Structures are given as structure tokens and as C-alpha cells.
Amino acid sequence: MTPQLDTVFAALADPTRRAILAMLLEDDMAVTDVAEPFEMSLAAISKHLGVLTAAGLISQEKRGRVKWCKLEPDAMREASVWMQGFGQFEAINLDAFERFLENELDP
Amino acid sequence: MTPQLDTVFAALADPTRRAILAMLLEDDMAVTDVAEPFEMSLAAISKHLGVLTAAGLISQEKRGRVKWCKLEPDAMREASVWMQGFGQFEAINLDAFERFLENELDP
DNA sequence: CCGTTATTCAACCATTTGGTTGACGTTTCG
DNA sequence: CGAAACGTCAACCAAATGGTTGAATAACGG
Numbered sequence: 001m002t003p004q005l006d007t008v009f010a011a012l013a014d015p016t017r018r019a020i021l022a023m024l025l026e027d028d029m030a031v032t033d034v035a036e037p038f039e040m041s042l043a044a045i046s047k048h049l050g051v052l053t054a055a056g057l058i059s060q061e062k063r064g065r066v067k068w069c070k071l072e073p074d075a076m077r078e079a080s081v082w083m084q085g086f087g088q089f090e091a092i093n094l095d096a097f098e099r100f101l102e103n104e105l106d107p
Numbered sequence: 108m109t110p111q112l113d114t115v116f117a118a119l120a121d122p123t124r125r126a127i128l129a130m131l132l133e134d135d136m137a138v139t140d141v142a143e144p145f146e147m148s149l150a151a152i153s154k155h156l157g158v159l160t161a162a163g164l165i166s167q168e169k170r171g172r173v174k175w176c177k178l179e180p181d182a183m184r185e186a187s188v189w190m191q192g193f194g195q196f197e198a199i200n201l202d203a204f205e206r207f208l209e210n211e212l213d214p
Numbered sequence: 215c216c217g218t219t220a221t222t223c224a225a226c227c228a229t230t231t232g233g234t235t236g237a238c239g240t241t242t243c244g
Numbered sequence: 245c246g247a248a249a250c251g252t253c254a255a256c257c258a259a260a261t262g263g264t265t266g267a268a269t270a271a272c273g274g
Contacts, residue, residue, distance in 0.1 A: 009120035013113055014262085018189070025193065032220060044263055046222060051261095065220050065271040073193040080190045082125070086132065086180040121232085138251060151233055153252060158231095172241040172250050 004056070008079045011055035016040070017048050024058060024071040031060075031067050111163075115186045118162035123147070124155050131165060131178040138167075138174050 011017055020034055035045035049069060052058045056075035061068050118124055127141055142152035156176060159165045163182035168175050 005125065006120055006122060009116050010261095012186075012190075013116035013120055015113060016262090018112065021193070030220080031222095040262095041264065042221075043223085043265085047262075050222095062221090067221065071193070076190050076193055079119075080187065083119075083183050083187050083190070086128065086178070086183050117231095123232090139249080147232095148234065149251070150235080150253085154232075157252095169251090174251065 004078055005082060007055040008057065008075060011051050011057055012079075014048070014051075016045075017052055020045075020048060020052065021057060021071060024069060028068050028070045031069065034069055112186055112189060114162040115164065115182060118158050118164055119186075121155070121158075124159055127152075127155060127159065128164060128178060131176055135175050135177045138176065141176055
């Protein structure tokens with residue numbers, strides 16, 4: 001029903017992928033540089049980046065032989081909104097809350 | 108490094124489990140009643156509830172022959188905080204947000 | 215042109231996940 | 245007591261996940 005939430009939460013469930021996202025928070029990076037701190041093959045990191053891209057959490061742009069990875073923080077919004085319904089905003093009408101956010105965040 | 112985040116996000120990645128959490132937002136429920144709307148065996152739902160319990164997202168208490176499931180919204184906090192680090196809410200119009208909250212919380 | 219760097223692809227493997235079924239232990243109730 | 249309701253357990257299965265290696269593709273640089 002909301003496959004977007006499926007892929008976003010699944011992507012966030014892996015510690016390697018969360019670490020990658022945290023790295024990209026600092027700056028855009030090439031695939032090789034993303035892989036450097038991990039004790040894991042480059043191919044494995046490439047797969048993780050594919051999962052993050054499929055979830056919309058990052059984007060990848062190839063310039064020359066280097067593929068740059070860029071954080072896409074907006075992709076977390078839907079998931080974050082979903083979660084807010086359970087925390088400090090427990091009493092909120094969730095549908096109204098989502099409508100509010102859409103109005104606020106989408107021009 | 109943060110196994111809590113692993114289990115919480117993994118638990119949230121399944122649409123059946125998210126639906127269960129949404130149901131429990133309304134009220135505490137017995138396992139059988141949780142299972143009722145799903146086209147799935149009771150055993151499968153029981154497993155899902157086990158995953159949610161392991162993640163700390165719900166608690167289960169047996170009274171008589173009925174096991175009551177209760178939402179534990181605090182468990183989402185760590186994950187929510189982690190996500191806030193990516194700044195997805197920075198574009199919100201805070202004044203409008205306050206007005207929204209007042210309207211929602213004061214009936 | 216040739217070697218090197220950057221990245222993915224393909225095949226493979228072990229483990230986990232999400233589901234099934236049937237048997238099993240408890241608690242309630244007529 | 246005996247039957248029904250509540251829920252889990254165990255064994256099984258198919259598919260997805262996270263990793264490996266080795267070959268393949270593409271772009272630079274001397």
C-alpha cells in the first residue's frame with residue numbers, strides 16, 4: 001500500500017547504509033571514497049548504494065569515470081512523518097498532519 | 108554499533124507490521140483481534156508481533172488466556188531522532204505548524 | 215596505444231525473512 | 245469433565261538479503 005515506506009525503512013535497517021548516509025551528510029562522495037572506511041568489497045558497497053538509490057535516499061550522477069553520490073534528505077520525509085504519528089504528536093490527527101506537511105513542504 | 112536502530116527500522120519495513128502499529132494506536136488489542144483484518148494465518152501474525160516486541164515497539168501482557176498487545180511509542184524515539192539529523196523539517200513554516208497543532212489538540 | 219582507475223555485472227553462497235501447516239499447552243465455560 | 249477459544253511452537257518452504265570473487269566496461273593519463 002505504501003511501497004515507498006517499505007523500501008525506505010528497509011534501506012535504513014542496515015548499519016552500513018546508515019553510516020553511508022551519515023558520511024554523505026558531510027559532503028557528496030565518489031563510490032570508491034564511500035567504500036574506503038568499510039572492511040567490505042567495493043562491489044558490496046556498490047550494492048548498498050543501489051539499495052539507497054532505489055529507496056530515493058541518495059542520487060548518483062556519473063561524471064567522467066567517477067560516480068558521485070549525493071544525499072537526498074527529502075526521501076526520509078514520508079517515513080519521518082509516519083513515525084511522528086507515534087511519538088510526541090500522538091494526539092494528532094495523522095491524515096491532517098500529512099496534509100499539513102504536504103502543503104508546507106511542497107510549493 | 109546501534110543494534111536498536113537495526114531492529115526498529117527492520118520492524119518498520121514491513122507493511123503488515125506498520126498496519127498493526129497503526130491499529131494499536133487506537134487501542135490495546137488481543138492477538139486474535141490484531142490478526143482478524145489480515146488474510147494471513149494467526150501464526151504469521153504471532154511472528155510479526157514477536158518482531159515488534161523484540162524491537163520494543165510493542166509490549167505483550169498475558170491476562171487469562173488473552174495476550175494483550177500495547178503500543179510502546181517511546182521505542183521509535185531513537186530512530187526518529189536519528190532521522191531528524193538529516194534536516195527534513197527545516198523547511199516547515201513554524202508559525203503555521205503551531206497553528207496547526209493548536210487546532211488539532213484543542214477540539 | 216596501453217596500463218590504471220572507477221564501477222558494475224554475474225554467478226555463487228549462507229543466512230534471514232515471511233509465510234504455511236499441524237500439533238501442542240492453557241484457560242475458560244457449559 | 246470435556247469442548248472450544250487463545251496463542252505459540254516446530255518443521256518446512258520459497259524468496260530476499262548481504263556478502264564474496266572474477267570478469268567486463270568505460271574513462272583517464274602518460
